[in-house]
Amino acid sequence: MTLSDRDTEIFTRDGALRLASALNAASLGELAHALDDIPLHHAGTRLHGVAALDPFLATSGPVGAVAAAAIGAAARPVRALLFDKTASANWSVPWHQDRTIPVVERVEVAGFGPWTMKSGLLHVAPPFTVLAKMVTLRVHLDAVPETNAPLLIAPGSHRLGQIRERDVKDVVQRCGTAVCEAEPGDIWLYSTPILHASEVARAPRHRRVLQVDFAADDLPGGLTWLGV
Secondary structure, eight states: OOOOHHHHHHHHHHSEEEETTOSOHHHHHHHHHHHTTOOOOTTOEEEOSOGGGHHHHSTTSTTHHHHHHHHOTTOEEEEEEEEEEBTTBOOOEEEEOOOOEEBSSOOOOTTOOOEEEETTEEEEOOOHHHHHTOEEEEEESSOBOGGGOOEEEOTTGGGSOSOOGGGHHHHHHHHOOEEEOBOTTOEEEEETTOOEEEOOOSSOOOEEEEEEEEEOSOOSTTOOBOOO
16 A cells, blocks of 8 residues: 555645545454454553454554555554443543553663553653654544544644643644544544544444554664554
């Protein structure tokens, strides 16, 4: 897969790109089957060691190929989460940047920290330069109209570096808000540091989204990506 010049221009400018029907019906059904037995928690489930995802996330697969088109053939999945908003699990997420990555073990390296545990997985906040080279893919298994809590992004905010919490509101006002509606099989490609948020669904129904972060570079100083 390759991104067109126009796609590259949009992604570079906005930090987000919708790829309609990136997964055909057969691939979407296979992906849904691979995720059937994943227990879902209120605000999403962190995935690790789900072998059935490997064919999709490899650069030869329909999801990994998108990441490779964006950041190169060395792209590999480094974090994955599964979300499903329903009437009984209908949360909101305030505007923020993703700032941590999962790693195999704690190694003290300048610029990396603080350290946290999330769902039993070790995470660390890396320098912004690491995040700036990553991409995040959201694979939609269900339709996400405006009433079903599509992701909200601040276009162009990925180019502003690490944004202080007290400045987030002003940045969103300056960049504006884009609503990322989707159909089943669509993939939204994002620059990982983009400011994003999610509101409570006004008409909630299943909104399954597989979110995967990809990186192409090794980590320094003996740190190792945990992977998916």
